[in-house]
Amino acid sequence: MKNDTIAAIATAPGESGIGIVRLSGPDALAIAGRLVTLKSGKKPKSLSTHTIHYGHAADPVTSEIIDEVILSVMKAPGTYTREDIAEINCHGGMISLRRTLEAAVALGARLAEPGEFTKRAYLNGRIDLAQAEAVVDIIKAKTSESLKAAVSQLKGRLSGELKEITEKLKTAAALVEANIEFPEEGLESTDLKKTGRAIKGVKARLQALAGTADAGKILREGAKVSIIGRPNTGKSSLLNELLDEERAIVTHLPGTTRDIIEESINLDGIPFVLSDTAGIRESSDLIEKKGIQRTFNSIEAADAVLLMLDGSAALSADDVETAKRARGKKALLVINKSDLTQKLNEKEAGKLLPDAKIVRISVLRAKGIKELKKALRGLIEEKGIRGREELIITNLRHKLLIEGAVTSLGNALLSIEKGMSEEFIALDIRGALDYLGAITGKVSTDDIINKIFADFCVGK
Ligand SMILES: Nc1nc2c(ncn2[C@@H]2O[C@H](COP(=O)(O)OP(=O)(O)OP(=O)(O)O)[C@@H](O)[C@H]2O)c(=O)[nH]1
Ligand SMILES: [Mg+2]
CATH class of the missing domain: 1.20.120.430 (tRNA modification GTPase MnmE domain 2)
Structure with missing residues (x-):
């Protein structure tokens, strides 16, 4: 029904400084007037629009005081829904909010559906669907x-x-x-x-x-970045470093990570969803094989990949195999373990993904991480996210x-x-x-x- 009065708790559940019960519709002010006794003795309907008032909310049946409140009065049409709106600011405890809401319903309001206030703003012509x-x-x-x-x-x-x-x-x-x-x-x-x-x-x-829309999707859902490489190159270590927490298990044993570990980070305003993956190699272990299959799927779904190599070891067949999987993706070549004696031939490594920028890092010493973050942002920004003037x-x-x-x-x-x-x-x-x-x-x-x-x- 379009013409009834709806009510809901408008703030997040849980304890907080203030919680708001919101009413919208033709009877919003009348219901608020019966629910809240204002110190001034006035009724909300007689008050000017967009004003706030001190009072007490009380149970309409028992008259027992529920909470000390501030009432906001907003009269149609200059409101969020274009209808009369009353907002009762309670102390932010769930019991006080719930009892205030129940009282509003007892006085004739209906519980609002998700989004119903905004739906009314749309139906009443204040905003369009977009x-x-x-x-x-x-x-x-x-x-x-x-x-x-x-x-x-x-x-x-x-x-x-x-x-x-x-x-x-x-x-x-x-x-x-x-x-x-x-x-x-x-x-x-x-x-x-x-x-x-x-x-x-x-x-x-x-x-x-x-x-x-590609840029838009990234802003909405985050840029999906898979950290891939053969086992033991330091993928999980890098994830932990970027998150600044020991999220993934790191050991010296190759094949530690089996399942995908997905976490979100915010790099300079752009959301990223990072996936730490199982190291890619020939394996006869059933669980590891399944994990590697998941790595392949993760590469498919990724907006970009970080291909990790171990700088302290020569290029291996597994590195070459991994790089093959990343072809056609936006990628960075990340050469890790720069703290150790370097045995990797950078020129040779560069050929794995000729278009990818090379970044040298040491997760252990936290070296090169800033540069890596910058390169990662650059990779995604190529998709035009920061063309702020542009409509997305x-x-x-x-x-x-x-x-x-x-x-x-x-x-x-x-x-x-x-x-x-x-x-x-x-x-x-x-x-x-x-x-x-x-x-x-x-x-x-x-x-x-x-x-x-x-x-x-x-x-x-
Ligand atoms: N010297 C050195 N060791 C590192 C560095 N980064 C990681 N390691 C070590 O390399 C080993 C493997 O690290 P992980 O992060 O588990 O490697 P991974 O790529 O996730 O390995 P899998 O899960 O098996 O695929 C661990 O012993 C780490 O401590 C680094 O920058 N320098
Ligand atoms: Mg790992």
Whole structure:
């Protein structure tokens, strides 16, 4: 129901300084007024919007005081949901918050579903769907760069860009459709050429936008980096060093790591997900073999690999085998154990992955780690993450829809080229518009909307 009043605990569960019970809907202020007795003796409805007031929340049945609170009064339409909102700031204990919430429900509020406050902001037209999705991204942002991308989307950068593109396509569609309805006025072939050019321009813009999705995925989920190499090169030692904790078991025995160990780190605002893997070698041990298979899978899934070599030993067949697996991936050649007498021929090693930068380190002495981090960032930044001025697609749903629009526009261009009837051209342009409309929610189904908001936490 759209017109009821919803309530939820808006802060994270657990003990905290303050916890907030949030109410939104036509009865939000009335319910808050019955739940909270203000020191001023006033009722929330009579108070100015966006003001805060001191009082006590009490059980509506027994009148027993639940907590000392601060009540925020925000009146429609200038609110998060565009409805009246009351926020009751309790002390942040779970019992006080729960009892306040239960009291609100007893007074007629309904428990909010996950994301329902933001859903209302969308349904009431304050934000579009892409902006609502940005709210989840802001909540879930892992690093400062991820946050930046999400905030820019919430501010409507993506929506703005799509609006411009949509206008252009609508003009193109109208032109073509006019010709279907009034054929006697006939589209000159130059008009059709012009339409074709406009479509080409839009298609290129959309393709560029879809092309930023790799960077967007990294900001959202972290860059996946696999640390690979033959056994005993120091992969687990490196993982521990980067995490600054003894996460993985390190021993002098080759074949120590069997399972993938995955951990996240934040390098200068960019999230990374590091995988320490089982050393690659010929093995007859069943468990080790399974572990090595997992290493192969991890390489496949990685955005980049760190190929680790032992500088104190000559290149071995296992090194060569490992390098083969990493071909075609973005990679760094990490030569470890620089504290020992070096036996590795760097030139020979460089040939393993000719495009990869070589970094010499000693995990034992913590030498070269800074340079390694820098090189790692450089590897991922090549994907354009720091092109801050550029709009970045961070959402897979958006990427797929943009790609759908690109395909439709490709078909429209083909129809123009082949001199097909205008109906076909118009249909494809409309198809592209539908795809783009689904991003901002102009074209949407309840299913999609429910799925998007189910990803939220309760209270947002
Ligand atoms: N001298 C020296 N020894 C190191 C260095 N880094 C790691 N080691 C040692 O090399 C051995 C193997 O280290 P690990 O980190 O377990 O190697 P790994 O690549 O994870 O090995 P697997 O799990 O078997 O594939 C351990 O005895 C480490 O202490 C280094 O920079 N210098
Ligand atoms: Mg290991």
